[in-house]
Amino acid sequence: MNTPSLQLSEKELQELKEAKILLENPGIAMKITNAIGSPIQKGLELLPKNWSSTVGNVTQSALLKAANTAIFTMDNNTEKSTNNLLHKVAVGTAGAVGGLFGLPGLAVELPITTTIILRSIAETARANGENINDPATKFACLEVFALGGNTTEETTLESGYYATRAFLSNSIAQATRYVTEQGIVNESAPFILTIIGKIAKRFGIQVTEKALAQSAPIIGAAGGALINTLFISHFQDMAKGHFIIRKLERTYGPEAVKAMYISL
Secondary structure: OOOOHOOOOOHHHHHHHHHHHOOOOOHHHHHHHHHHHHHHHHHHHHHHOOHHHHHHHHHHHHHHHHHHHHHHOOOOOOOOOOOOOHHHHHHHHHHHHHHHHHHHHHHHHHHHHHHHHOOOOOOHHHOOOOOOHHHHHHHHHHHHHHHHOOOOOOOOOOOOOOHHHHHHHHHHHHHHHHHHOOOOOOOOOHHHHHHHHHHHHHHHHHHHHHHHHHHOOOOHHHHHHHHHHHHHHHHHHHHHHHHHHHHHHHHOOHHHHHHHHHHH
């Protein structure tokens, strides 16, 4: 019996392997910890008591603003190149400013950072043959914020690339159908709010981890820039893996690609 991977060309097989390495790698918490040299959980005592609800509201608001600014207004000019370095510089600058103000600056900095990251994600999607004008692609871009790799909350939230996609699939299908039928994006529509809320729940974990790292008094502007650069690099990796998978799915079908992915 042939293994699923035999259906792929050598180039496609290497792309699939790269995608799995990117998507299943440790999450942003471990990457930040390795970079700054201490566990970010040490910042827990610095967080206010109502932090959980605050980060939830800030995260959902940031995603809504980013969606309207970064992808619902983006054209499908495939001749434009993906400039990940430029996005990293922009996000690093925002992080430097945010690092000066600590936790209070998050509400101002996060929408800017999220918008830049989402723009970078959308450019990666376009570079992998996606039509940015397609509502399904727009929601696939937002989906990347839920793809956090292995998080520190694995016991309470689904983990793994395909588990996350399964968790979001029905909501994304409903939101895509709504936008396709209506021809417009109404951010107050229940289907839109549902999918944004689900993505925000997972993205909020990573925002909290980022905020914990930035809350340390010694971080400052330089540390804020470094953390934000790691933050966007993480989601650029998730986007690259995600849209490689979707590209292969358009050729071989979702179930076949999933079988190949799992078999590696």
